[in-house]
Amino acid sequence: MTLIKKLDKLPPKREEIETLNILRQLSKSSTALGELKGIAKTIPNQAMLINAVVLQEAKDSSEIENIITTQDDLYKALSTSINQPIQIKEVINYRKAIFLGADTINNQGFLRQKDIVELQKTIIENNAGIRNIPGTVLKNDKTGEIVYTPPQEKDEILDLLSNFLDHFNNTDSDISPLINLAILHYQFESIHPFYDGNGRTGRILNILYLILNGLLDIPILYLSSYINKHKSEYYKLLNKVNENNEWENWITYMLKAIEVTSNKTIEKISSIKNLLEETIITAQDKATKIYRKELIELLFEHPYSKIEYVVSKLGVERKAASRYLKKLEEIGLLESQKIGRETIYINTKLIEILKN
Ligand SMILES: Nc1ncnc2c1ncn2[C@@H]1O[C@H](COP(=O)(O)OP(=O)(O)O)[C@@H](O)[C@H]1O
Numbered sequence: 001m002t003l004i005k006k007l008d009k010l011p012p013k014r015e016e017i018e019t020l021n022i023l024r025q026l027s028k029s030s031t032a033l034g035e036l037k038g039i040a041k042t043i044p045n046q047a048m049l050i051n052a053v054v055l056q057e058a059k060d061s062s063e064i065e066n067i068i069t070t071q072d073d074l075y076k077a078l079s080t081s082i083n084q085p086i087q088i089k090e091v092i093n094y095r096k097a098i099f100l101g102a103d104t105i106n107n108q109g110f111l112r113q114k115d116i117v118e119l120q121k122t123i124i125e126n127n128a129g130i131r132n133i134p135g136t137v138l139k140n141d142k143t144g145e146i147v148y149t150p151p152q153e154k155d156e157i158l159d160l161l162s163n164f165l166d167h168f169n170n171t172d173s174d175i176s177p178l179i180n181l182a183i184l185h186y187q188f189e190s191i192h193p194f195y196d197g198n199g200r201t202g203r204i205l206n207i208l209y210l211i212l213n214g215l216l217d218i219p220i221l222y223l224s225s226y227i228n229k230h231k232s233e234y235y236k237l238l239n240k241v242n243e244n245n246e247w248e249n250w251i252t253y254m255l256k257a258i259e260v261t262s263n264k265t266i267e268k269i270s271s272i273k274n275l276l277e278e279t280i281i282t283a284q285d286k287a288t289k290i291y292r293k294e295l296i297e298l299l300f301e302h303p304y305s306k307i308e309y310v311v312s313k314l315g316v317e318r319k320a321a322s323r324y325l326k327k328l329e330e331i332g333l334l335e336s337q338k339i340g341r342e343t344i345y346i347n348t349k350l351i352e353i354l355k356n
C-alpha cells in the first residue's frame, strides 16, 4: 500500500520546469506552432478548416479512452438525422464542446469553474458535475492495480481547481505558455475533478489555453493523435510527476507533441489548400454554368454534403441544389451515397486527406 501523496498547488519550482532540455524543445515547438498559426490564416474560409480538423481531434481524443469510431460513421452521423450509437454521440459531443469552449474563451477571455463543468457536461451528457463522493481512483486497466489516487474531498478538489484556474487565466505568467500548458494538463488530470471525462475535458482545455494566449486563432491543434500513438508514455509520465515531481520528461513530451502535431497539421492544411484550388479550377472548367465559389467552399465545410446544405448556403430551390450536386458528381468532384432515404454527396479526396 503506497502512501497517498497530496497534490501540490501550481506553480511548480522554476528550476524543475525550465531545464536546458525543456528550453531546447520549447524553441522547436514554438516555431512549429507559430508557423501553423500563420498558415491557418491563409485558408480563405476558416469554417472549412475548423470543421475538418476538429472532427479529427474529437475522434482521436475519444479513442484514447477506447471510444473507437470510423471517420465515415462520424461524417454520416453529422449529415443525417438517424439515431446515433453512444460512441458516435460522444465524439460529436466532444466536437460540440470544443466549439463551446472556443466561444467562451473568445467572448469572455477567461474560464470559470462553471465553464469547465459545462464542457464536461457537454461531452458526457449528464449532470453529475464535480465529484462529491470519495472513492475515485485511477487504475491500470490491464492489471487493475491502483496507479493514482486523486484528491477525495470536495473542498480540496474545489480549492485545487481554483488554484488551477488562477494559473490558467493568468496570461502574464513569466513561464512560457507552452510549458504552462504541459503543467496545467498534468494538474487538471491529477485533480481529476469529475467521475468521468477528465481526459477529454483536459485535452480541450489545452486547445483553449493556446487560443487564450494568442498562440492560435482557431481550435486546430491536434494533440490527441500524438498522445494516442504514444499513449503508454502519456500515462507513465503523468504518473512520474505524481510520484516524484519528474517534470522534465513530462513537459518535454507535451512540447514534442506540440511540435509534431503542428507540423502534421501544417502539411494537412497545405494539402487542403491545394485540393481546394484544384477543385475550383475543375468546377470552373467543367461545370461553368453552375460554378459559384460558395458552392465549392461548402464541399469543404461539409465533406459529407447534402441538398439542404446547398439550399441554405446558396439560397436556391431544392431542385437547383440537387442539380448542382449531381453535376459536381458527374464531373468527378463528389461521390453520392444513399443513407436511408437521404442522399449524401462525399468529397472523397478531402476525406482521404483528413483520414491520413
Ligand atoms: N497517473 C495519472 N495521473 C493523472 N492523470 C492520469 C493518470 N493516468 C491517466 N490520467 C488521465 O486520466 C484520463 C482518464 O480519465 P477519465 O475521467 O476516464 O477521462 P475520459 O473519460 O475522458 O477518459 C486519461 O486520459 C489521462 O489524461
Ligand SMILES: [Mg+2]
Residues within 6 Å of the ligand: 065, 196, 197, 198
Ligand atoms: Mg473515462
